[in-house]
Amino acid sequence: MFNLPTPHIGGPELFVLEFGDIVAYFSPYTALLFAFAVLFTVLVIVSRPERQVDIAFGGDAYYTKEVDPDLLRFQRFMAIACGLATLGAMVTGDVFNFTLFASMIGITNIGIVAAYRNRHVLNAAFQYGIVAMLATVPLFGGAAIILSSTGTLSMWELFGGAVAVPLIAKAFLVLGVMGEGMAPFYIAKAEITRAQGAPFILMVHVSSLLLFLRVMEIVISM
Amino acid sequence: MIEYLLFATFIGLLFHGIHRKVIARVQGRPGPPIWQEILHALKFSFKETWIPKTASRALFVGIVFVAIAIWSGALFILLTGGSILLLFAIYLLHKIVEHGMGLSTGSPYTKFGAIRSVISAASELPLLVTVVAIYFFTGSLSIAEITAYQEMNGPLLIVAFPAAVAMYLVILSKMHYGPFSIIEAKEIVSGNMTEHFGVWRAALEVAYALKTYVLLYAFVLIFIGALPLWLTLILMLLLLISLSFVCAVTPMLSPYDTVTIQSLVTGALVIYIVILAVVMG
Numbered sequence: 001m002f003n004l005p006t007p008h009i010g011g012p013e014l015f016v017l018e019f020g021d022i023v024a025y026f027s028p029y030t031a032l033l034f035a036f037a038v039l040f041t042v043l044v045i046v047s048r049p050e051r052q053v054d055i056a057f058g059g060d061a062y063y064t065k066e067v068d069p070d071l072l073r074f075q076r077f078m079a080i081a082c083g084l085a086t087l088g089a090m091v092t093g094d095v096f097n098f099t100l101f102a103s104m105i106g107i108t109n110i111g112i113v114a115a116y117r118n119r120h121v122l123n124a125a126f127q128y129g130i131v132a133m134l135a136t137v138p139l140f141g142g143a144a145i146i147l148s149s150t151g152t153l154s155m156w157e158l159f160g161g162a163v164a165v166p167l168i169a170k171a172f173l174v175l176g177v178m179g180e181g182m183a184p185f186y187i188a189k190a191e192i193t194r195a196q197g198a199p200f201i202l203m204v205h206v207s208s209l210l211l212f213l214r215v216m217e218i219v220i221s222m
Numbered sequence: 223m224i225e226y227l228l229f230a231t232f233i234g235l236l237f238h239g240i241h242r243k244v245i246a247r248v249q250g251r252p253g254p255p256i257w258q259e260i261l262h263a264l265k266f267s268f269k270e271t272w273i274p275k276t277a278s279r280a281l282f283v284g285i286v287f288v289a290i291a292i293w294s295g296a297l298f299i300l301l302t303g304g305s306i307l308l309l310f311a312i313y314l315l316h317k318i319v320e321h322g323m324g325l326s327t328g329s330p331y332t333k334f335g336a337i338r339s340v341i342s343a344a345s346e347l348p349l350l351v352t353v354v355a356i357y358f359f360t361g362s363l364s365i366a367e368i369t370a371y372q373e374m375n376g377p378l379l380i381v382a383f384p385a386a387v388a389m390y391l392v393i394l395s396k397m398h399y400g401p402f403s404i405i406e407a408k409e410i411v412s413g414n415m416t417e418h419f420g421v422w423r424a425a426l427e428v429a430y431a432l433k434t435y436v437l438l439y440a441f442v443l444i445f446i447g448a449l450p451l452w453l454t455l456i457l458m459l460l461l462l463i464s465l466s467f468v469c470a471v472t473p474m475l476s477p478y479d480t481v482t483i484q485s486l487v488t489g490a491l492v493i494y495i496v497i498l499a500v501v502m503g
Contacts, residue, residue, distance in 0.1 A: 008305075008361075008362040008363060008364050008367060009305065009307060009362075009363050010305055010307055010308075010363075011304060011305050011308070011364075028304060028305065028308060029305060029307055029308055029311065032295070032308060032311060032312075033311065036315060039284075039288065040318075043280055043281055043284050046280050047278050047279075047280040047281045047284075048278060048279070048280075049278055050276055050277050050278040050281075050282075050325070050326055050327060050328035051275075051276040051328050052276070052328045052330075052333070053276055053328050053329055053330060054330065064276055064328070198278045198281055198322070198325035198326045198328075199278055199280070199281045199326075201325060202281070202318065202321055202322050202325060205317070205318055205321050205340070206318055209314050209315065209317060209318060212314070213310070213311045213314060216307070216310075216350065216353075217307060220307070220353075220354070220357060220363075
């Protein structure tokens with residue numbers, strides 16, 4: 001037992017996993033997020049994509065799009081990688097690791113979408129890519145400010161209350177995570193939804209929402 | 223727990239029926255009987271069920287179980303006095319249910335519902351404002367500690383009124399036939415639920431009933447306090463009727479107006495939080 005300092009926020013510590021000086025932890029909150037990430041990663045592994053039905057406007061005709069097996073394999077690979085990165089981000093006890101997982105989620109999300117050969121979807125992926133790249137500056141900048149002002153990146157230390165984390169560092173962390181996928185950049189995601197492969201595209205949303213939920217816990221706890 | 227789950231489902235379905243009845247009476251229509259939604263859930267349970275040929279089968283079925291699981295979990299959190307951060311997480315995860323339901327079928331109607339769900343992501347943020355505001359006042363996110371705080375200091379409804387308004391808006395965003403119900407608008411048939419019929423629809427009705435029960439119960443618990451069950455139910459009913467009035471007199475907004483209004487409200491609430499942070503140090 002390491003005695004998680006913030007049982008009144010995400011619930012008491014349930015289990016810890018030590019990787020040297022990096023200690024991942026499961027509280028009811030992080031365990032729920034982890035379980036949700038596991039569930040959708042399993043769904044990605046076992047699901048086949050839907051076949052989208054498109055209506056030909058101006059008549060009664062409709063047609064079903066075919067699924068390209070190569071595209072399917074690549075999207076599934078990226079979605080599983082995204083799921084694994086999300087799992088790490090949900091339970092890590094280190095701010096730097098969290099930012100690394102967040103940026104990996106951003107990269108894999110772009111991979112899931114950019115695989116689809118449609119002009120609108122590729123445009124959206126391009127815009128999303130630019131936003132995600134820009135967002136790495138506040139994301140890692142936030143972690144750097146925390147390290148320089150407190151001398152540690154361990155959440156066990158930062159949550160304790162003995163060190164004061166600057167508000168700007170918290171704001172940068174949230175901004176970075178938002179840039180990696182959350183609203184208000186969702187408007188690009190509406191275009192992404194055109195892409196085929198519901199279980200894989202859904203992983204884009206799952207990872208972004210879970211990441212946002214985790215950063216909220218981190219920021220409130222610090 | 224199982225018996226409380228069944229009770230919450232029954233009350234939630236009954237509340238949906240009362241919601242439809244109140245809307246109808248305000249609009250000068252007789253409306254369906256209040257037990258109509260219970261009958262709906264039973265009817266769908268015995269209808270012929272299959273999975274559309276174009277659907278992603280595992281996701282199509284899995285998402286229904288996820289919907290029931292998350293709202294059952296939310297009820298458990300409320301009953302055990304867990305963290306409202308968990309409740310916020312579940313509310314956000316419901317967004318994934320809406321997306322998954324819409325994207326998994328291949329139908330253009332459900333896909334439009336899913337896209338509308340994506341663009342209305344701002345509807346979730348007021349709940350975050352509620353969470354932060356409550357933390358400012360109580361110093362805790364544990365429901366047990368929040369209710370204990372209210373026993374000592376009076377209801378949070380009075381001292382944190384804007385946060386209560388934010389949560390009211392969150393519940394309104396998820397009500398059927400409301401101004402923000404764009405994901406199930408009739409111009410896209412039933413939106414993201416169009417292709418889920420038969421047993422799948424019955425299960426979704428159950429999940430949505432649980433969702434309504436949990437959200438109303440959470441409002442009473444967080445902003446008024448822990449009360450006897452009968453009094454809690456009466457307050458939940460009054461809250462529901464007020465929401466029904468709003469739904470009855472407000473037309474459904476266009477998707478862009480929905481996003482604009484929700485974003486403006488969220489912006490105003492963020493200003494409230496900043497003021498609160500400055501005032502309370």
